[in-house]
Amino acid sequence: MSAGLFDIPSDLQNTYWGLVAMHLRLALVPVVAGLLVALPISQVCVLMRWLYPPVLWVTTILYAIPSLAFFVVLIDYTGQSELTVMIPLGVYSLVVFVPAIVDGVRSVPQETLDAATAMGLGPVRRYLQVQLPIAAPAIIAGLRVATVSSISLVSVGMLIGNQGGLGNLLNDGMIYHQPRLVWLSVIGTAVLAILADAVLVLVRILVTPWMPRGNRKPRPVDEPEPETRPAPAAAALEDAVR
DSSP states (O other): OOOOTTOOOGGGOSOHHHHHHHHHHHHHHHHHHHHHHHHHHHHHHHHSGGGHHHHHHHHHHHHHSOHHHHHHHHHHHHOSSHHHHHHHHHHHHHHHHHHHHHHHHHTSOHHHHHHHHHTTOOHHHHIIIIIHHHHHHHHHHHHHHHHHHHHHHGGGGGGGTSOSTTHHHHHHHHHTTOHHHHHHHHHHHHHHHHHHHHHHHHHHHHHOTTSOOSOOOOOOTTSOOOOOOOOHHHHHHHHHTO
16 A cells, blocks of 8 residues: 555654654754854843854854854764754754844834933833834744754754754665655644744734834825824834833
């Protein structure tokens, strides 16, 4: 009897949806970890401007290391485990997150920071309640790039003991000469990347309601001016003092 569309070779010891879950775990955990590491690093770079170029240089050099070479170095310490795949992906995400966060935080007007200080906000509260919300569009843009990149790079983990999520199907498809497995791997990875990006677009719309949506019709010339809305900075300050 011919194999079903989602039948997986027994050597993978998993189902197709199990591989999907593994792929998402291997891709998203490093992105979240990279974001948490990049936030304090970026804030230090904002406060100490001279430190930003060296940090950016280091993250760029780390990103230039081939993923397979990174895996080989880590195998001696973490073995053929998921951690061996996650660490390089988390490091790679820094080259996206650090400039995105730094540029976003630096875009906050100085008068907005002065107003927040006058309202009694300390450096930490000002960073969390004023600077980060205003920088959210730039941060989410970086998050989209890092997430899609991580989802695509996970497949390389197939070379270190079936730790590549859907990439394991690609490896087995080439070994057993089954194009069905190759297509399941390629199409499945692409669909995951598209869905993850769509979710982040929705998140951006929800957390930045002041941003243009791109679908507003141009206002006729003779139409009266609409009521002026508060600027994003003003809205963030109002939320901060509530």
